[in-house]
Amino acid sequence: xxxxxxxxxxxxxxxxxxxxxxxxxxxxxxxxxxxxxxxxxxxxxxxxxxxxxxxxxxxxxxxxxxxxxxxxxxxxxxxxxxxxxxxxxxxxxxxxxxxxxxxxxxxxxxxxxxxxxxxxxxxxxxxxxxxxxxxxxxxxxxxxxxxxxxxxxxxxxxxxxxxxxxxxxx
Numbered sequence: 001x002x003x004x005x006x007x008x009x010x011x012x013x014x015x016x017x018x019x020x021x022x023x024x025x026x027x028x029x030x031x032x033x034x035x036x037x038x039x040x041x042x043x044x045x046x047x048x049x050x051x052x053x054x055x056x057x058x059x060x061x062x063x064x065x066x067x068x069x070x071x072x073x074x075x076x077x078x079x080x081x082x083x084x085x086x087x088x089x090x091x092x093x094x095x096x097x098x099x100x101x102x103x104x105x106x107x108x109x110x111x112x113x114x115x116x117x118x119x120x121x122x123x124x125x126x127x128x129x130x131x132x133x134x135x136x137x138x139x140x141x142x143x144x145x146x147x148x149x150x151x152x153x154x155x156x157x158x159x160x161x162x163x164x165x166x167x168x169x170x
Contacts, residue, residue: 019059019165023052037160038153039081042074043067056165063161067154075146078153079112085130088123095127102134109138110145117155 016022016033025033027048034044046066053059070078084103087096106114116133118126137145 017164019053019056022059022165033164034161035081037063037164038067038078038157040070040074040078043070043078043157056162059165060158060161063157064154067150067157070150070153072146075150075153076112079115079149082113082115082153082156084114085116085118085126087127091127098131099127102131106134106138110142112149115149115152115156117152117159119155119159 016025016029022030022033030048030051031041031044034047035041038044043063043066046069047059047062050062053062084099087099103114114130114134114137116130118129121129137148140148
């Protein structure tokens with residue numbers, strides 16, 4: 001009696017990491033992938049519902065457009081899923097304290113976490129970039145800051161999508 005062959009197992013993730021996989025994924029899996037890039041149900045549903053995308057640039061353009069349309073509630077939801085940028089392991093304790101104090105002042109003023117897109121910033125300059133960003137943005141009024149936050153979230157989502165679909169041509 002022959003032993004039946006086991007079904008071939010897939011080594012691919014349930015969550016797509018290529019544009020073709022994203023386009024073919026179930027709506028739940030596609031949204032899961034997108035929520036890792038920006039924690040907004042409205043944004044993730046909009047991108048999922050407009051599939052398939054012919055290329056990564058089309059997906060990024062759709063992401064930008066959907067991010068521009070986030071309501072204040074959508075922004076609050078996305079901000080709730082964010083955290084401060086991670087500092088390198090060898091960052092001095094004083095730098096952590098300075099960042100914590102600046103973030104506390106920012107959060108007290110605006111009521112949410114500070115977000116900034118560090119794409120294109122050298123790793124050893126991220127701390128200075130974040131601290132300078134917090135200090136300069138503390139002078140914004142709440143409406144100005146809402147516009148800046150929306151842009152930073154858009155840029156973060158775009159960068160994260162790029163990383164998620166790196167094998168798709170980005």
